[in-house]
Amino acid sequence: MDCSSSEKDEYFWILHFVLILSLPVYIVAIIALLQTKSTYFETYKLFLIWHPLGNLLAEILNSWFLVPVVHLPLPLLRFTGFLSQWGFSGLFQFLIIVSMIYQTAYSVFEMFMFRFRANMLDYKSCRFYIYLKIKTYIFRIVLIGFIVANCITYHIGLEQQHIIRQNLSNRYPESSILVICPNVIVAAPFEDPISLYNMIIWLFVVIITITSTTSTTIYLSRNLKENSHQSAAVVRMHNMLLITLSIQTAIHGIMLGIPNSLFIFAAFFGVRHESVAKISFIFLTFHGFASTLAMILLTKPIKLTVLQILKCKFSEKSVENPRRLSNKL
DSSP states (O other): OOTTOOOOSHHHHHHHHTHHHHHHHHHHHHHHHHHOOOHHHHTTHHHHHHHHHHHHHHHHIIIIIIOEEEOTTSSEEEEOSHHHHTTOOHHHHHHHHHHHHHHHHHHHHHHHHHHHHHHOTTGGGOHHHHHHHHHHHHHHHHHHHHHHHHHHTHHHHHHHHHHHHHHHHHHOTTSOGGGGOTTEEEOOTTTOHHHHHHHHHHHHHHHHHHHHHHHHHHHHHHHHHHTTTSOHHHHHHHHHHHHHHHHHHHHHIIIIIHHHHHHHHHHHHOOOOHHHHHHHHHHHHHHHHHHHHHHHHHOHHHHHHHHHHHHHHHHHHHHHHHHHHHHHO
């Protein structure tokens, strides 16, 4: 029995080969951030580099090392990537994928905090800033609680998952023998207290991220209208930042928020549509690619640097071609 076997369907190929398209975008974005000299980015350059790097790492992990598949209507994930072939447990791989989701959500949260500070001249005296700071501390406490609790209870969680897999196999004797594989993780929040704890933490992260991003966008939109009497240059800059923020809110909401909400719903109530699960994993995996592409296209200093890099590359090629032609002659 090969516990890491998977059907080579369109889902498998999409996860494996879209990385070929997204990798150049990540590389260009990181190089552009390193070369950008705008004072606007000096303080936050390391954070902005961390965001695409984290997205790239999550994409590589999910596309090649995890590759989760479902066996609906059973409430489980089976990981079929390199980590399963190397003998890592389903619980360990589940904690990896959830950790990557959390770090992505946290980087999104910090990015919106950065946008808020950039748009507000005196953000520290604003009550909304206090609201965001409180959420920042809550977010950090939740993440620390997730890490500490799962490190302490990891071996107990392995035993619980083994029992739950056996019980699931007994309840559904017609199901595949793959159900009892060690690289399977079963969502059983009503049977396993550790699973319930992780689902509650996941729910907290989703709620904090969605409410913070949407409320920040709405608040800055209202603030822009109230301060429309400012100079045309200031209003134009703030309007550009607001458009960027709105598009990024839509990307994160659709490609990150919706899949995570569906995963939590499926853990508690189940789901029967396999195509929905596959689309959710694809969206989750390539959310970083869409987010990084939007960052390049909508952030003027980064876009100008990328254009300069591409211009230099094309200039080098145009110079090399006549030299090669003259050498041949």
